[in-house]
Amino acid sequence: MIKKIAQICGWLGLGMILAGLIVYSLTAVMAWTVYLPLILGCALLLASITLQFREIRAGLTTRSARFGSNALLMVLILLGILIVTNIFAARFSWRLDTTAARQFSLAEQTRNILKSLDKDVKITGFFKSGDEAFTKELLTEYAHYSDRLRFEFSDPDKKPGLAKKYQVKSYGTLIVEAEGKQERIEKSEEQLLTNAIIKVTREGKKKLYFTTGHGEKDPDSDGADGLATARKALIEENFDIAKLLLARESAIPADCSMLAVAGPRTELFASEKSLIMEFLQKGGKLLILLDPASPDSWSELLGEWGFKVGRDIVVDASGFGQLFGTGPTMPIVSQYEEHAITRDFNLMTFFPEARSISRGENPPAGLEFREIGRSTPRSWAETSPISGQAEITFDEGKDLRGPVTLFAGAEMPVTAAAGEKAGKTRLLVFGDSDFATNSYFDTQGNGNLFQNGVSWLAEEEDLISVRARSPEDRRIAITQTQSRALLYLGIIVLPLAIFIAGIAVYRNRK
Numbered sequence: 214m215i216k217k218i219a220q221i222c223g224w225l226g227l228g229m230i231l232a233g234l235i236v237y238s239l240t241a242v243m244a245w246t247v248y249l250p251l252i253l254g255c256a257l258l259l260a261s262i263t264l265q266f267r268e269i270r271a272g273l274t275t276r277s278a279r280f281g282s283n284a285l286l287m288v289l290i291l292l293g294i295l296i297v298t299n300i301f302a303a304r305f306s307w308r309l310d311t312t313a314a315r316q317f318s319l320a321e322q323t324r325n326i327l328k329s330l331d332k333d334v335k336i337t338g339f340f341k342s343g344d345e346a347f348t349k350e351l352l353t354e355y356a357h358y359s360d361r362l363r364f365e366f367s368d369p370d371k372k373p374g375l376a377k378k379y380q381v382k383s384y385g386t387l388i389v390e391a392e393g394k395q396e397r398i399e400k401s402e403e404q405l406l407t408n409a410i411i412k413v414t415r416e417g418k419k420k421l422y423f424t425t426g427h428g429e430k431d432p433d434s435d436g437a438d439g440l441a442t443a444r445k446a447l448i449e450e451n452f453d454i455a456k457l458l459l460a461r462e463s464a465i466p467a468d469c470s471m472l473a474v475a476g477p478r479t480e481l482f483a484s485e486k487s488l489i490m491e492f493l494q495k496g497g498k499l500l501i502l503l504d505p506a507s508p509d510s511w512s513e514l515l516g517e518w519g520f521k522v523g524r525d526i527v528v529d530a531s532g533f534g535q536l537f538g539t540g541p542t543m544p545i546v547s548q549y550e551e552h553a554i555t556r557d558f559n560l561m562t563f564f565p566e567a568r569s570i571s572r573g574e575n576p577p578a579g580l581e582f583r584e585i586g587r588s589t590p591r592s593w594a595e596t597s598p599i600s601g602q603a604e605i606t607f608d609e610g611k612d613l614r615g616p617v618t619l620f621a622g623a624e625m626p627v628t629a630a631a632g633e634k635a636g637k638t639r640l641l642v643f644g645d646s647d648f649a650t651n652s653y654f655d656t657q658g659n660g661n662l663f664q665n666g667v668s669w670l671a672e673e674e675d676l677i678s679v680r681a682r683s684p685e686d687r688r689i690a691i692t693q694t695q696s697r698a699l700l701y702l703g704i705i706v707l708p709l710a711i712f713i714a715g716i717a718v719y720r721n722r723k
Contacts, residue, residue, distance in 0.1 A: 215264055223261035229254030253661045321352055321557065322676065323407045327358035332414050336364040336406075339381045342371070345396065348387070348401040357408070362410075389413055408449040411676070415451050416670040419470035419671045422457035428478030430502075430646055432456070438647075440475060442654040446664055451678060459485040471670050475510070476646030489514060496627040496636030499671040505568045519576030519623050522640050522648035523569035525594040527617050527644070528605055533563075534587075541605060542566050544588040546619060552585045553674055554641075554665045560658025564588065567645035569594040569613060570621045580625040586662075587616035619644045622669070641666045688692040 232252035260353040319327075332638055337354075338348055345366045352364040369376035369384065379388050379397075389396045389409040396409035423432045423440070430452055432444040444454050457466070465472065465488055471490060493499060505526045512522035529544035548564045549555035572582050592615035593607045607614065620643040627636045643666075647653060654660045 219264035222257045222264070225255030226254045226259075226261060229257060240477050243497045255614070262721075266513060282430060291601045293344070303479060317356070321402060323355070323403060324358055326407055326676075327355060327362065327368050330359045330361045330410075330414060332361065332391045334359075334362045334389065334391045334410055334414065336362070337379065337390070338364065339369050339376055339386045339388075339399075340366055341377070341384050342368045344384065348385075349403055351403065351406070353554070404449070408451075412451045416449055419673070420453040420455060420466075420468050421447065421473055421667065421671075422466065423456050423473045424459055424472065424474045424477075425456050425461050426458045426479075427474075427475070427481070428649060430475040432475075435651065437650065437652040438650050440649060442651045443660070444662055445651050446654075447667060450664065450668070452667070457642040459488055462488060465492040465497065469497070473500040473502075475649065476500045476504050477507050477511055480508045481514060485512055486510070490517070493518065493638050493640070494627070496638050498639045500666065502643045502671055503568065504646050505566055505644075511592075515640070515642060516573050518640055519573045519580045519582045520621065521571045521573040521638070522642070522644070523571065523594055523596075523613065525569055525596045525613065526599060526613075527564070527569060527588055527592060527619065528595045528599075528607075529569045529588055529592040529615075531589045531591045542617060544592050544600065546586040546588060548587060548616075550583065550585050550587070552583055552622065553677055554662070554669045555566040555585060555601070556677060558658065558661070558665070560661060560720040562658045562662050563648060563653060563656055564619050564645040565646075565653065567619050567643075569617045569619070569643050570644045572619055572621075576623075577625060578680060580623055582621065582623045584621045585618045587618050590616055592617055595681065620666075622666075628703060637672075639670050639672075641670055642713075 219627070229250040231254075233247050233254060247305065269279065273400075278640045313536050336352060339343055339354070349366065356364065363415070365573055369381055369647050379386075381388075384399065385399060385401065387401065387406065387409075389398070389412075390415040391407070391410075395411040396412050398405045398409050427429075428439060430440050432440040433456075435441045447454060457469075457472070460482060469492070472489065484717065489497075489499065501511065503522060504520045505538070509524075512520075515522055526542060528543045529540045530541055532547065532596045533543070533545040543563055543565045544567055546564070549558055571584070576582055594605075594613035594615075594617050595605060596612055599605060622642070623640045625638045643649075648656075648659045649663045654663070668674065
């Protein structure tokens with residue numbers, strides 16, 4: 214009778230403990246509905262062991278019990294190893310992205326921004342319950358690189374007050390906040406999220422003026438020759454973009470952090486040159502994109518700042534230009550000199566109809582000149598007109614043998630007046646302006662190079678890196694017939710083949 218009661222207590226105890234664990238797994242709250250069955254279950258188990266203590270002690274001394282205890286010990290050791298492994302995995306996470314496009318790895322720029330965060334950033338995601346899995350995975354990866362970033366999710370239907378506070382009108386909205394600043398994005402994309410973090414953590418905006426009046430490329434134009442794509446990319450990185458007609462100005466605006474000249478086609482006026490020279494002498498930043506047809510007055514301006522702009526057009530005989538249907542006048546750059554702009558930069562860049570850039574003979578004292586990007590060894594700077602030539606050939610003693618420098622930068626410290634902060638004059642010169650236009654901005658590394666150059670001029674070095682790209686569409690397009698064939702192969706042929714093989718093996722053994 215006692216033995217039967219002990220068995221009943223044991224089974225009831227196990228059932229009560231199991232019930233308590235199930236309730237906790239459903240509610241995730243340690244309430245009385247969890248404590249009560251657990252306590253009762255443990256009490257019933259203890260009573261069962263007490264009532265059967267003699268039988269249990271006698272059973273433990275048998276040979277089978279010793280083998281069983283050894284097996285139990287091995288199981289406990291294995292469980293201990295698994296528990297310790299999980300603890301280390303939770304504390305020191307390690308992830309491996311095996312996709313060809315590295316689509317589950319954060320871009321270098323994102324990692325740099327997160328590692329350098331000096332402000333607490335909060336991200337609130339508004340998703341319908343169950344739809345936040347992808348975004349949660351992305352934000353978990355973000356939080357892995359910075360302890361100053363935290364995130365949470367909210368269902369607008371369950372918390373309408375919070376959704377109203379942030380004026381959320383659609384599912385999938387993310388609110389990024391830092392020290393009173395707030396940015397809203399509607400898609401869970403890395404580039405949008407990183408740009409939002411940049412905007413809420415940066416103090417103020419730096420203003421970039423594009424010059425007009427000399428046939429320069431238009432930052433507002435969506436045409437093939439416009440710079441709207443580049444303009445949008447800069448705005449997303451918290452730059453303020455405006456136009457400036459130098460001819461009617463008496464001075465460069467005081468809020469000008471950087472001046473950009475993109476593909477001028479007419480001569481530079483003397484008054485405009487004076488404005489630019491004064492701007493640079495005070496520590497200004499200048500970005501110039503010249504074309505082979507750009508007037509000499511712009512080259513003369515750069516000559517006073519240590520640059521020599523060739524009267525030529527760079528020819529690349531490597532054949533890469535044929536991939537884009539342009540021929541040899543589109544040189545490719547795949548090797549870069551050591552410079553902040555091209556640090557860890559491993560993307561090719563293309564320059565349609567470019568001219569050479571090199572060091573001038575009499576640079577200003579204290580100027581540090583750096584050649585950054587060069588064409589392939591199978592290139593040269595052609596000094597003769599190309600139009601009308603049946604075949605473009607290198608002329609020894611006349612043309613400049615490659616590799617040819619296509620863009621270069623210069624930097625010079627500026628002595629500050631009393632009470633003012635010392636600064637640096639920075640210039641970045643490209644022998645081509647087309648590489649940054651809408652037609653070529655997204656070609657290989659062109660856009661990244663342009664943005665890196667602007668970031669270097671603006672002294673925002675932590676923004677210099679390769680930016681996030683959209684994941685590649687790697688789906689396979691098949692016809693309806695091929696789809697049906699795959700269906701028959703997976704549903705009928707393979708299972709039937711396994712079944713027949715099984716029968717054959719059985720008959721052979723029989």
